[in-house]
Amino acid sequence: MTTATTPLRTGRVTQLRVLNSEWIKLRTLRSTFWSLFAAVVATMGLGMLFSWGFASRLSDHARPIEHAATMAVTVPLRPYVIAQLAVGVLGVMVITGEYSTGMIRATLSAVPGRLPVLWAKAVVFSVVVLVLMEIVSFVTFLGGEAILSSQHVQATLSSPQALRIVAGVGFYLTVVGLLGTALGAIIRSTAGAIAALFGILLVLPVLGEVLNLTSWGRHITPYLPSNAGGDLLTNAPEPGSLGPWTGFGVFVLYTAIAMAVAAYLLKRRDA
Amino acid sequence: MIEAKALTKRYGDKIAVNDLSFTVKPGVVTGFLGPNGAGKSTTMRMILGLDRPTSGSVTVNGRPYAGHAAPLHEVGALLEAKAIHTGRTAYNHLLALAATTGIPRGRVDEVIDLVGLRDVARKRVGGFSLGMGQRLGIASALLGDPRTLILDEPVNGLDPEGILWIRNLLKDLAAEGRAVFVSSHLMSEMALTAEHLIVIGRGKLIADTSVTEFIERASAGRVKVRSPQAARLRDLLAGPDVTVADIAEGTLLVSGLTSDQIGMIAGDNGVTLFELAPQQASLEEAFMELTGESVEYRAPARTAERSAA
Numbered sequence: 298m299t300t301a302t303t304p305l306r307t308g309r310v311t312q313l314r315v316l317n318s319e320w321i322k323l324r325t326l327r328s329t330f331w332s333l334f335a336a337v338v339a340t341m342g343l344g345m346l347f348s349w350g351f352a353s354r355l356s357d358h359a360r361p362i363e364h365a366a367t368m369a370v371t372v373p374l375r376p377y378v379i380a381q382l383a384v385g386v387l388g389v390m391v392i393t394g395e396y397s398t399g400m401i402r403a404t405l406s407a408v409p410g411r412l413p414v415l416w417a418k419a420v421v422f423s424v425v426v427l428v429l430m431e432i433v434s435f436v437t438f439l440g441g442e443a444i445l446s447s448q449h450v451q452a453t454l455s456s457p458q459a460l461r462i463v464a465g466v467g468f469y470l471t472v473v474g475l476l477g478t479a480l481g482a483i484i485r486s487t488a489g490a491i492a493a494l495f496g497i498l499l500v501l502p503v504l505g506e507v508l509n510l511t512s513w514g515r516h517i518t519p520y521l522p523s524n525a526g527g528d529l530l531t532n533a534p535e536p537g538s539l540g541p542w543t544g545f546g547v548f549v550l551y552t553a554i555a556m557a558v559a560a561y562l563l564k565r566r567d568a
Numbered sequence: 569m570i571e572a573k574a575l576t577k578r579y580g581d582k583i584a585v586n587d588l589s590f591t592v593k594p595g596v597v598t599g600f601l602g603p604n605g606a607g608k609s610t611t612m613r614m615i616l617g618l619d620r621p622t623s624g625s626v627t628v629n630g631r632p633y634a635g636h637a638a639p640l641h642e643v644g645a646l647l648e649a650k651a652i653h654t655g656r657t658a659y660n661h662l663l664a665l666a667a668t669t670g671i672p673r674g675r676v677d678e679v680i681d682l683v684g685l686r687d688v689a690r691k692r693v694g695g696f697s698l699g700m701g702q703r704l705g706i707a708s709a710l711l712g713d714p715r716t717l718i719l720d721e722p723v724n725g726l727d728p729e730g731i732l733w734i735r736n737l738l739k740d741l742a743a744e745g746r747a748v749f750v751s752s753h754l755m756s757e758m759a760l761t762a763e764h765l766i767v768i769g770r771g772k773l774i775a776d777t778s779v780t781e782f783i784e785r786a787s788a789g790r791v792k793v794r795s796p797q798a799a800r801l802r803d804l805l806a807g808p809d810v811t812v813a814d815i816a817e818g819t820l821l822v823s824g825l826t827s828d829q830i831g832m833i834a835g836d837n838g839v840t841l842f843e844l845a846p847q848q849a850s851l852e853e854a855f856m857e858l859t860g861e862s863v864e865y866r867a868p869a870r871t872a873e874r875s876a877a
Binding site for chain 1: 617619620633636640641647648654657665667670671
């Protein structure tokens, strides 16, 4: 018997249903669990390690650290730089995993409008990463500051700029992942998209340091994606930087442009 | 029901599908036959809206595929083997697809039983054999209980038991009034499953006919004649629409005359015949005959061995 015995409501494809489908897809892959696990362990583990190292350095009263109170806010959260690798890879794989396995053809024939798939992937991924990494960020901050309290330099959430930075880690990582998803949809290969993402996040800032040596380059470096995005997470900005929310806004804008290009190509190209 | 009109797909200078028009009717299994690289998969992807035709159009159940609000209920498709994420279990794969149109979990269990994957439904697809992958692909195609089925090389990788199963499944699906469109490069498989054939080579339509007609047409009017006076007979048979070939010492292959006519001519002229046999082309021969000029990739002919054979 091939005919359905379970009555099938002739269901239309809706954005909500595609969201549900993408949620099922995200939670039923082990790679999702492992990437997020890596992001959590890197942030918390290294955050504690950095805080402990900073505390023991502070205990050397013969060599006092300038701006110790300012640094105390950001030290526990510094590992976001490592966590962004795991979150970025997951963001890329959310889409390239479908291209590398051929799954994309099943997905796009179930949802021929195509764009709902990209939006659903972006939304599901954002919600999961944002909620998880906000929790991780607050826990890491509080844990790190507890370690620093041994040296009486600990910050609290009411310290200047602290709340913005702690909450900002979740925002920043979410946008990094979304940039990965957009690049994944544009490049359609895991290796290529990961290389592009980390080229943008890790290699461009190095080039930026070279640019800083020239007078005109100094006006460009603050606009490099990771510099702009990183403004949200610092309380000791580089001279000439864009400021926390403007900088982060520029980073979001780059990601939005990448996502728009991804949407255009997804709609237009053969699957 | 699938209707293709002047469907054309170009990749750069290369034409994958060239001005292809055909109709796949409900209630029968229609075989889509052609050598590898003939454009079968490209055509199927265009039907499903995955590839955009360079020109021409194709509709499924009266509308372009993307125009259907609930595509899984209209068309079920098995594209190449394992268009499935290898990291997910079979059950979760089907569940994610089902969710797009709100198909309930119960139907997922149903199709899993239908294709016989119950025991491995909770295992990850990466460990599946080609045959299990095909069964899962068929389960996805049946998920929405669609009126039209499109299956690209479904017997690939199946064992004899699986091939028999799919043959019967396709016939049953057609008997329930569905349009079933199945591609293959194996003529013999199509002869056992399909009633109607659409044959393409190098992206062009070669034949759109019933299986019976297809074989008759390809083997039409060839007669093998063996005679000790072959040379004399050859001259006697010569005529405007007649071709005679020497296929071996004292053996002729005649087309353009029936065996009755040849027997008469021989009798009237006192030519002795040892053998007079109308040739029934095998399906493979019929297929080769029609697509011979349009094979995309071919090994250089091994003439010596062929003539010895």
